[in-house]
Amino acid sequence: MREPGTEILNVASAERMQTLGQAIGAAIEHPDVIADQPFIIALEGELGAGKTTLVGGILRAYGIAGPVRSPTYTLIEPYETQRRTLYHLDLYRLVDPGEVEPLGIRDLLATAAVLLIEWPSRAAGAIPPADLRIEIAYPPGGTEGREVRLIPNSAPGLNAVRHIVAEIPELRQLSS
Numbered sequence: 001m002r003e004p005g006t007e008i009l010n011v012a013s014a015e016r017m018q019t020l021g022q023a024i025g026a027a028i029e030h031p032d033v034i035a036d037q038p039f040i041i042a043l044e045g046e047l048g049a050g051k052t053t054l055v056g057g058i059l060r061a062y063g064i065a066g067p068v069r070s071p072t073y074t075l076i077e078p079y080e081t082q083r084r085t086l087y088h089l090d091l092y093r094l095v096d097p098g099e100v101e102p103l104g105i106r107d108l109l110a111t112a113a114v115l116l117i118e119w120p121s122r123a124a125g126a127i128p129p130a131d132l133r134i135e136i137a138y139p140p141g142g143t144e145g146r147e148v149r150l151i152p153n154s155a156p157g158l159n160a161v162r163h164i165v166a167e168i169p170e171l172r173q174l175s176s
Contacts, residue, residue, distance in 0.1 A: 005152040007165050012145040017050045019168060020148065021057015024132075027163035028114060029061075029083065033156045038109045040128065042120040045136030050146050051118045054134065055088055058116060062086060070118060075103060086114045091122040100126035131157035 011017050024041070028034050041058075043051040056068035062081045070090045071077040079086040087108055094100065100123040108115060109128065120127060135149040150165075152158035 003151055005158045005161055007150045007161055009148040009150065010139070010145060011050070011148050014050065014053050017053045017146065017148075018057035018060065020164075021054040021059075022061045023057075023164050023167040024054070024134075024160070025058040025061020026167060027160045028132075030159065030163050032159045033163065034084075034112070034114070036112045037156075038111065038113050038115060039156060039160075040115045040117065040130040040132075042130035042133045043116065043118045043136070044121065044133065045146075046138070049136040049138065051136060054136070054148075055116050055118075058114075059086065059088075084112055084114060086116060089115060089117045091117065091119040094119075094122040097123050097126040099123075129153050132160055 009020065011020055028039055028041075033039070043054065045051050052068060052070040059068055059079055062079070062083065064079050064081065068088070071088055072090050072092055075090060075093070077088045079088065089103075089105075091100070105115070105127055117123075117127065117130070120130065131152070131154040133149075133151040133153060135151065137147045137149075139145060139147045150161045152161045
């Protein structure tokens with residue numbers, strides 16, 4: 001059974017994943033999504049599924065150009081924009097959720113930042129629930145592209161999903 005508000009998208013290529021990321025970046029700037037509070041996006045998926053590619057699209061929506069690398073070794077990469085600060089976190093290397101506290105995530109949550117967290121399950125219980133969980137998977141049957149699930153966990157997350165789907169309805173595979 002699917003959670004209310006969940007959308008499943010069929011993303012055929014890396015370029016389309018970037019387009020989806022740009023739609024997410026635009027959607028979370030709507031006043032009914034984010035205002036003066038943090039917005040957390042949790043990104044789950046196997047290695048190479050497209051999490052960092054999606055983050056690159058989100059950053060492009062904020063005017064950040066150039067290649068985006070996953071902060072696998074630095075763990076947190078900040079991006080300052082005129083509108084807000086975005087933090088790209090990669091928690092893949094964490095062994096225990098207790099390793100999250102020294103990263104200062106609590107301080108990041110005291111601002112109206114956007115946190116883009118890859119591998120959030122590695123910090124289970126140590127970070128607040130995401131407003132929007134994004135699961136990226138290889139589609140069944142070995143077909144090309146990726147299946148992307150947008151799962152809202154808050155009212156702002158639900159509003160974001162609605163704006164994303166309105167922005168790029170051609171990616172929609174199944175309706176809510």
